[in-house]
Amino acid sequence: MALALLLLLGVILAAFYVLRRFGPRLGLPLARKNTGLTFEGQLALGPKRSVVLVRFLNKVMVLGVTEQSINLLTEIDDNHDRETDFAAVLEKADPPDSSP
Structure with a gap:
């Protein structure tokens, strides 16, 4: 037993x-506990190198992460509606101007 x-x-x-x-x-x-900081996603670029999306309050930060450093690549305001369906985003987008 x-x-x-x-x-x-x-x-x-x-x-x-x-x-x-x-x-x-x-x-x-x-x-x-909710700190307002959330991990959104990661894209591996190579060994020990990646691009990471981190959300803090209403900002989404795109970070470049290597073994030696973390760099802010860009910062995006998150005040827009999120569309998860790529086809829906394409339908809402304006068609390109096809005038010669």
Whole structure:
């Protein structure tokens, strides 16, 4: 019975470790206090180099991240409506002027 209890405790600790380690990557946010700073996304450019989107209040910051530094590439105001569907954004966009 003690062996079963230890095995169960080990499974619970392993599940806790996996959720802490890989939960945010899988879209499972952990309970944290709201600081206004949220991670939006990341695009890997190479080994230890990436572009990261971070939201702070109503600003979205595009950061260049390397092993040695973090640089602000640009800052975007987030006062517009978010369209997640690319086709809907294209339909709303003005067609290019085709006059010669």
